Amino acid sequence: MKRSCCRVYSIVTVDSKGQIVLPKEVREEFNIGQNDRLVLIGFGSEKDHCCMVIMKADRLNSTLASMLQPIFKEVIEGAIQK
Numbered sequence: 001m002k003r004s005c006c007r008v009y010s011i012v013t014v015d016s017k018g019q020i021v022l023p024k025e026v027r028e029e030f031n032i033g034q035n036d037r038l039v040l041i042g043f044g045s046e047k048d049h050c051c052m053v054i055m056k057a058d059r060l061n062s063t064l065a066s067m068l069q070p071i072f073k074e075v076i077e078g079a080i081q082k
Contacts, residue, residue: 032056 009029012020022032032038037057044050055063 030056 009026010023012022014020026032039055039057039060041053041055042049043052
């Protein structure tokens with residue numbers, strides 16, 4: 001069975017200190033433990049954010065590299081052809 005790209009795991013509430021609790025199911029499925037660093041990435045314009053992604057910090061470098069590699073390849077190849 002093919003999985004969809006997105007799933008709503010939970011709805012969380014921001015407390016008076018501005019903190020949220022990640023549900024146990026989410027922590028277990030994404031292997032998030034105590035003292036893990038998470039990156040919050042917002043999408044949208046400066047004044048109108050539409051959504052936010054939470055990513056483990058140790059995955060950020062490899063994810064960015066895989067996303068940027070094709071772009072840089074095109075830029076470099078374009079510069080060489082000129």
